[in-house]
Amino acid sequence: MPTLRTVLSIPVSLALLFAPAASQDTAPAAATDTVLPRLVTDGRAPAAALLSRDAEGDGVRFRYSDAGHGIGRADHFRAGSITKTFIATVVLQLAAEHRLSLSDTVERHLPGLLRGRGADGRRITLRALLTHTSGLADFAETTRGTVPVTPLQAVRIALALPPARPGRYSYSNTDYVLLGLVVGQVTGHSYAAEAERRIIAPLGLTDTSFPGARRSLPAPHGRAYAADGSDVTRLDPRVAGAAGELVTTLADLDRFYAALLDGRLLPSRRLREMLDTRAAHGSYGMGLFPVRLPCGITVWGHNGRISGSYVRSAATTGGRHVLTFRVNTDAMADPDLEPALLAAEFCPRTW
Structure with a gap:
């Protein structure tokens, strides 16, 4: 989860216990x-x-x-949440192809899924999911990143938690689990398959996988x-x-x-x-x-x-x-x- 809002200039001690080991690169020393x-x-x-x-x-x-x-x-x-950049890229590519709109509601693509404690899929847009302004709780607050869950289980866990305020930024893994489901619904393929076809293969990211x-x-x-x-x-x-x-x-x-x-x-x-x-x-x-x-x-x-x-x-x-x-x-x-x-x-x- 992003934690940096501003960056301060941090003084660095010169008394270090370890020096970085030399690598095969011949680039000069850097800061x-x-x-x-x-x-x-x-x-x-x-x-x-x-x-x-x-x-x-x-x-x-x-x-x-x-x-x-x-x-x-x-x-x-x-790589954890760096996955979110890949998923967002796929969603924006689909928007560029007019296969979905960022103004679409979750309900349009996943009818009936979001009905719960302060959550209504008829009011939450894909844009809100992408920007973490949906108000949906983060299912990982319960699972702590140690319990395997299906996407539907993750959504049900989130709906049982107190929601955040819609329209206000609140980082939630639930948002991107839902976007993964939307990609599958729109394309007929898993988000992993679409990321492979659209990003991983074209860029030659041969060591990247879902x-x-x-x-x-x-x-x-x-x-x-x-x-x-x-x-x-x-x-x-x-x-x-x-x-x-x-x-x-x-x-x-x-x-x-x-x-x-x-x-x-x-x-x-x-x-x-x-x-x-x-x-x-x-x-x-x-x-x-x-x-x-x-x-x-x-x-x-x-x-x-x-x-x-x-x-x-x-x-x-x-x-x-x-x-x-x-x-x-x-x-x-x-x-x-x-x-x-x-x-x-x-x-x-x-x-």
Whole structure:
């Protein structure tokens, strides 16, 4: 779930216990080389890694830091809510093809499904689902990301919870579970099949997949650890479904966000809609959210948290500079480290 609203300039200590290990890349040292090890030393992650691509700077850089639990450049991992950017892209493509409208109600595509505690599918639009302004409760508040559920079970759980205020931004995994159902209803194919056909295959994201019920990760992969240190590498992806099922790699996420933001996946009108945060009062667009950095640059992307994994992708408008970093746990002890790493990557002259 997005937690950043503004980004502060974070001072970084020069006394580090670990230095990032050298990678196969020959790019010069960057400001992020100072910050990345702090995800391990201060954030208490077993390991951290980043892959950045800058068309106007140092090219491709891979760096990692660890305390004995390494992350490889080609490792597969669970991307959690970054799945939402893929789902939103598919929905906006369908809108561009006039197969649905963002003004459509949920009732039009899923008749009778939303009837419950303060929820009425006749009043909730697809736009509200995309921008997290539907007012629907988050089913994950009950399942805690550990209980596999079907989409219909997730909706029923959400309807039993107190709703949020419709029209106000309130992040809810339920919104994107419903969008996954809408994609299936409109196309006759699963959201996973549509994302594969429309995004994964055309971009050559050969290491990205929607695993369904498959608990294991593709090779190669490292280990994933819960906040208490237990090994959670094996996980049933149905704990998240269309809200967070994706398995991918650092390179594939960089490629995806670069392509999305440079206009390869959506017509310009639809991309502008995706980046419009007015409905969510600046907090969220459609499957993307902005962060304004201390140097004045705004980056767009998403984060993903699922048991054993936290990942964050961010890119400049136009997609020429993109960063993805990850840790192999779902919790970082110091929340200031993420904005510090983003500022170090995209505002290097301030470091």
